[in-house]
Amino acid sequence: MPDDATLDLHVSPAAVHGMPNDPGHPSVRVLSHGSMEVRWFRPQVGVQHVPHDRDELYFVVSGTATFRRGNHTGPFDELLDGLEGHSSASIAAGDILFVPAGAHHDFEDTSPDFAVWAVFYGPEGGEQP
DSSP: OOTTOOOOSOOOHHHHTTOOOOTTSSEEEEEEETTEEEEEEOOOTTOOOOOOSSEEEEEEEESEEEEEEOOSOSTTGGGGGGSOSOSEEEEETTOEEEEOTTOOEEEESOOTTOEEEEEEESSTTOOOO
């Protein structure tokens, strides 16, 4: 997608599956509007996730994995203490995951077809509840 990407009506996994990642990113931006940015992401073996400066949602499109969120080493990981849910979970197509800004997170044991839509939104530092 060009730097001036706009909110398109429709993007499918088939349309973005073969697109190269954006330079310096492990994903490709496919939609953006205001603070919202949607990326197509297929984790690479041995590449660790880094905490992001905005809240994000992951929508699992295909495959399976183990998702781990929070390890209490980052400045925002204390936000996870009040959230319902697991620190580690088996995930599959159709699942939705939330990661607050700054929280450590990673995908492990991904199947070869594992892919997600990653949606970043809101202000840096995350939204306040």
